[in-house]
Amino acid sequence: MTQKSTRRDVLKLAGAATAATVAPTIATAQSAGGVVVIGAGFGGATAARYLRRAGVSVTLVEQNSSFSTCPFSNTVLGGINNFSSITHGFGGLRREGVNVVRGRVNAVDPDAKSITLDGGDTIAYDRLIMSPGIDFKWDAIEGYDEAAAELMPHAWKAGSQTNILRRQLEAMPDGGVVAIAPPGNPFRCPPGPYERASLIAHYLKTEKPRSKVLILDAKDSFSKQGLFQAGWAELYGDLIEWVPFSEGGNVARVDPATNTIFTDFDEHKVDVANIIPPQRSNRLVDTAGLADGGDWCPINQTTFESTIHANIHVLGDASIAGRMPKSGFSANSQAKVCAAAVAALLAGNDPASPSFINTCYSLVAPDYGISVAAIYRIIEDGTIAPVAGAGGVSPSDAPASTRALEADYARGWYASITADMFG
Amino acid sequence: MLAGGAGSLALYTVTAHPAHAELLIPDVVFKAMVDRMGDRTFSESGDNIAFTLPTHAETGLSVPATVSVPNSPMTQADHITSLHMFTELNPQPYVADYYLTPRCGKAEITTRIRLARSQFVYAGAIRSDGTAWITAFYITVNLGACAADIFLPDAAEAVRRRQLEGG
Amino acid sequence: MSPIKTMVAGTFGAALLALPVTLPAAADETAPANLANACAGCHGTDGISPGPTPSINEISEEDMIALLTAFKNDEAAVTMMNRIAKGYTDAEIAAIAAYFASMM
Amino acid sequence: MAEVRVAVPPTARKGEVIEIKTLVSHPMDNGFLLDYGGRMIPRWIINRFEVEYNGEMVFSADWHVSISTNPYLIFYTVATETGQLDFKWYDDNGEIYTHTAEITVT
Incomplete structure (x- = not known):
């Protein structure tokens, strides 16, 4: 293995070895009907791609013709990138042999081992991988429903919501107040609201310097x-104000007609209201009871197979993956472990022990990046937990050059992970 | 029903609720229950108490918790007189005791509690006829990446938290 | 979140009853692919980075072991890899290095 | 002196169950922690909370050291008549913090 050889030689060898290893997998998967993946996001696209790389036949069902990422959508809000830069097509996946089917899934039938699309088509699966993401709890904040979100956007699924919020920021006069209301834990992308506050502040500082960002936090x-607050103080002075729960930050009610936010004890009339409501797994999982009456789906922590129904794997934000945060990188890391486990199970082999990483960059400004990372394994109690002594956040005393380098690496992170998802 | 009196055994066995063949309460929690709820028979609550907490808390500093007896009519004849919370592995088992009257109209409180580590948290309710229900919830207290906040606004709070996390 | 369905356990029972998961038979050692694939999120599929993150697909096995070990022991300073490398045993570092080398 | 904040609906229909939210700024030091110099921070909490509606106690609580910093509480009461709600928080140090809210019942 340590023998020196030219790159070309090793490529040939590796190719031969791969073909020999995966041949039985292909046979098993095809005879059994193959794998269906729901959702072409960080979890689903990655799972489909890595299954295909393992030679498994894969159908990927996605309701949209492209996927826009939540990661880096804050750069669109901050006017740094345009929306098309965070939108990805599925041509690469198709070229690699993934059967991408556009359709909206309306039910999962674990007994028949099939899914039903809007319009009535059914697709049978041997194993199903669901990475459907989140839905919002529309009843959690009084007055905040889907209609209200058109006026007070959540922008917590990238798409038209992102554009609504960006247009509101552009239309806001100098001196206006932008409120951001993050939910309580757990929710998708824990640092996301604070990166958003940062990049909106960056935009306002440049274009509308008398404005304010008010974070009303649950x-x-x-x-x-600590890193965010130090960065805010350094870059934005008092442009960003954070009101924590224990100082009355919790949003109880909104009035979209007057752009008014009612916290437990106060009311704030604002110019732009970004309300990020509490979340749960995508309601599609309820068609098969996969959340077991709760908000998120319990799963086997090694294979991501549902503990409710066999042959259905749930990963990404919708799943309870031990202590991993609900992030795009988590879903990408989980998807590769899940794909390997599914390929092994189809071939009649035992799945390998998992290892996961979560790496998360946040931009405090375009040239000011901070990060957090952790390595995850299965611990004695059978759940996914961070490896002690590893990971952690960027140093608090890092020089500007380090912040700039981490901002570069944030862009590198985005280029790499989206290439890893979509080919 | 619970067997054994206050503090006489380390574990108490309950077979009242069909869903749970055994209900085991640590001695320290049982003593606290007797102290705050009286030396009486405790029944596993079944669906009587709704005890709502997150299954995972990102830190143990401020965990939302709701204790409710949703089906209590809260009339003079039939109401909840008190709601209680206890912890298994905090330095002390006592969290809070709430004393209700029929004028409350609804047997429910929501508060925020601190938890030193992953553990069972217990809730109790006493009905006006003297019935006492107990229930429990296992909560995992995290300090993981992304979700975790390793830095804090000020050093004193950081020390507080370090101590708290260390139990 | 849903109202609690109780699971009450004593001090001695808690640790066992708290386990919601039964593990399937899994190999004791983490598969090299599971270790190495996680790198792709930042360094690109098979270690080939399309952006500013360094590619790691053409680092020799010896160099990769030396690099990761240096990061792990804080003998080389970078932005994030010191934090990442500490999560792996020496054997796992060797397995990751061999995995990437095998794809060259 | 702790800052107290209370949210009571200013008006309600007779017989309506109203939600009351309270938040107090208080460290709620639990007595088990050390300060930065390694010295024990003594226990200092609000240990009792009482609510009277037109002079009648409708709700009260004993708080212990596991209640979080800046204690937050939501509870309920029946809007029986126009009048006032008197809130009292009892501090370990002997201070009593008070707040009064008016309610109009129709």
């Missing part, structure tokens, strides 16, 4: 808090 602490 929590008393947040991810990378």
Whole structure:
């Protein structure tokens, strides 16, 4: 293995070895009907791609013709990137042999081992991988429903919501107040609201310097808090104000007609209201009871197979993956473990022990990046937990050059992970 | 029903609720229950108490918790007189005791509690006829990446938290 | 979140009853692919980076072991890899290095 | 002196069950922690909370050291008549913090 050889030689060898290893897998998968993956996001696209790389026949069902990422959508809000830069097509997946089917899934039938699309088509599966993401709890904040979200956008699924919020920021006069209301834990992308506050502040500082960002928080602490707050003080002075839960930040009610936010004890009339409501797994999982009456889906932590129904794997934000946060990188890492486990199970082999990483960059400004990372394994109690002594956040005393380098690596992260998802 | 009196055994066995063949309460929690709820028979609550907490808390500093007896009519004849919370592995088992009257109209409280580590948290309710229900919830207290906040606004709070996390 | 369905356990029972998961038979050692694939999120599929993150697909096995070990022991300073490398045993570092080398 | 904040609906229909939210700024030091110099921070909490509606106690609580910093509480009461709700928080140090809210019942 350590013998020196030219790159070309090893490529040939590796190719031969791969073909020999995966041949039985292909046979098993095809005879059994193959794998269906629901959702072409960080979890689903990655799972489909890595299954295909393992020689498994894969159908990927996605309701949209392209996928826009939540990661880096804050750069669109901050006017740094345009929306098309965070939107990805599925040509690469198709070229690699993934059967991408556009359709909206309306039911999963674990007994028949099939899914039904809007319009009535059914697709049978041997194993199903669901990475459907989140839905919002529309009843959690009084007055905040889907209609209200058109006026007070959540922008917590990238798409038209992102554009609504960006247009509101562009239309806001100088001196206006932008409120961001993050939910309590757990929710998709824990540092996301604070990166959003940062990049909106960057935009306002440049274009509308008398404006304010007001964070009305349902929590008393947040991810990378010390780094964010130090960056805010350094870059934006008092442009960003954070009101934690214990100082009355919790949003209880909204009035979209007047752009008014009612916290437990106060009311704030604002110019732009970004309400990020509490979340749960995508309601599609309810068609098969996969959340077991709760908000998120319990799963086997090694294979991501549902503990409710065999042959259905749930990963990404919708799943309870031990202590991993609900992030795009988590879903990407989980998807590769899940794909390997599914390929092994189809071939009649035992799945290998998993290892996961979560790496998360946040931009405090375009040239000011901070990060957090952790390595995850299965611990004695059978759940996914971070490896002690590893990971952690960027140093608090890092020089500007390090912040700039981490901002570069944030862009590298995005280029790499989206290439890893979509080919 | 619970067997054994206050503090006489380390574990108490309940077979009242069909869903749970055994209900085991640590001695320290049982003593606290007797102290705050009285030396009486405790029944596993079944569906009587709704005890709502997150299954995972990102830190143990401020965990939302709701204790409710949703089906209590809260009339003079039939109401909840108190709601209680206890912890298994905090330095002390006592969290809070709430004393209700029929004028509350609804047997429910929501508060925020601190938890030193992953553990069972217990809730109790006493009905006006003297019935006492107990229930429990296992909560995992995290300090993981992304969701975790390793830095804090000020050093004193950081020390507080370190101590708290260390139990 | 849903109202609690109780699971009450004593001090001695808690640790066991708290386990919601039964593990399937899994190999004791983490598969090299499971270790190495996680790198792709930042360094690109098979270690080939399309952006500013360094590619790691053409680092020799010896160099990769030396690099990761240096990061792990804080003998080389970078932005994030010191934090990442600490999560792996020496054997796992060797397995990752061999995995990438095998694809060259 | 702790800052107290209370949310009571200013008006309600007779017989309506109203939600009351309270938040107090208080460290709620639990007595088990050390300060930065390694010295024990003594226990200092609000240990009792009482609510009277037109002079009648409708709700009260004993708080212990596992209640979080800046204690937050939601509870309920029946809007029986126009009048006032008197809130009292009892501090370990002997201070009593008070707040009064008016309610109009129709």
